[in-house]
Amino acid sequence: MAGRVTISDIAKAAGVSKTTISRYLNGNYGYMSAETRARIEEIIKKYNYVPNSIARTLKSKKSGMIGVIVNTLRYQVGAQTVTGINDICTKNGYGTIVHCTNGDRRAEETAVQLCLNQQVEGFIIIPCENSVAPYLEICERGIPVVICTRRLDDWPYGCVYVRHDELIQKMLLHLKEQGFEKVRFLLDVHDFHKEAMAGFFSAASAELFGMSREESIRWVGRESPAVCEALDALLHEYPGQSKAVMAVNTHTLFLTLRELERRRIRIPHELGVCGYDVIGWSELVYPGISAIRQPMDRMGIIAAEKMMESLREQRPTQGACALEGSLFFRNSTNLKAL
Incomplete structure (x- = not known):
């Protein structure tokens, strides 16, 4: 076939109507024999046919896209959650439009509107704020929403989150038991x-x-001076007592370890250390860092599965799913071994 291959060309080559080709492209195989479906697939591959997605979107008002809005991609939790979402969406024939808000509410509002302009069929959101109002407004448009990695008060639809309370309680109990x-x-x-x-x-x-x-509790920001000040205060407080610090996220832990190395502070002799969302390198850094790990890929996978179920059944997303993380106790908190 010369020039751009059209749906009419594919229908003629397959010996079926344009309506049948359209049903195939939209995943509607209910009135299609396995033989016809296989023949259409073969013709599409033979001529390397790519549907005009813009025209299809305008006609069907379905873009085949999911809006994914995350509060940050600075750390592993965001990036790996998005990876899990994208994997499931791709397997189900959907693409993703990813926006990062950096925790800014106005940026989130802009991201939502941009996704709406692209006629996304659903939203998976790691929210900036605890208010459910902006996400309920999306649902009122008939667009399903899944809240991911957070549990919002009064949110009635699908969400996936981690039981941070249990993980923190278990890590502190471990520190208590270690002395x-x-x-x-x-x-x-x-x-x-x-x-x-x-x-x-x-x-x-x-x-x-x-x-x-x-x-x-200490709020240290993302820069090292505040981490240095927080550690300096702790090291000089409570003389004669054994102390430990938990640094939330990989970057804060890195700044903590760098400062302790600069000061030649022995871990855990002079200060116990544990981290949150630390993957891979925590077990390699001497003396091995105790850490809490969230099931980041799993969160994204379950969030996307909830979205796919919602779209298939043409209903709002449903159900809160609480995931358990993992705890790794290593020598950085092994005070009893000294």
């Missing part, structure tokens, strides 16, 4: 999600170590 007497939580960004994590840590540290929230 640590004081603990401190270092967090980078003061947003609603990290605030919830701080609440879990504060409650557990009060129960296990008798510490107030002011004693156990």
Whole structure:
């Protein structure tokens, strides 16, 4: 065939109507024999036919795209969650449009509108704020939404999140059993999600170590000076008592370890160290860093599966799925072995 191959050309070569080809392209095989489906597939491959997606979108009002809006891609949790989402969407014939808001509410609003302009069929969102109002507005348009890695108060539709309260409680219990007497939580960004994590840590540290929230929580931002100041304060407080620090996310842990190395602080002799969302290198860094790990790929996979179910059944997304993370206890908190 000379020039651009059209749907009429494919229909003629396959010996079927354009309607049948259209049904095939839209995944509607209900009235199609296996032989006809195989013949159409063979002709499409033979002529390397690519559907005009813009025309199909305008006609069907279905873009075959899912909007994925994440609060950050700085860390592994965001990138690997998006990877899991994309894998499932691709397997089901959907593409993804990914926007990163960097935790900014206005950027999130812009990202939603851009996705709506592209006529996405659903949204998977790692939200910036705890309010469900903007996401309910999307659902009111008849577009399904899955909230991922967060659990929002009063959200009635599909969501996937991790039980941070249980993970933090188990890590602090481990520190208590190892003989640590004081603990401190270092967090980078003061947003609603990290605030919830701080609440879990504060409650557990009060129960296990008798510490107030002011004693156990430090907001250090993304720059090293604040991390240095937080560590300096902890190292000089509580003389004669064994202390440990938990650094949330890979970057904060890196800054913590770099500062302790600069000061020649022995781990765990002078300070116990554990991290959050640390993959791979934590077990290689001397003396081996104890860490909490979220099931990041799994979160994305389940979120996308909820979206696919919603689109197939033409209904809102359903169900909250709470995932359990993993804890790895290594020598950085192994005080009893000294």
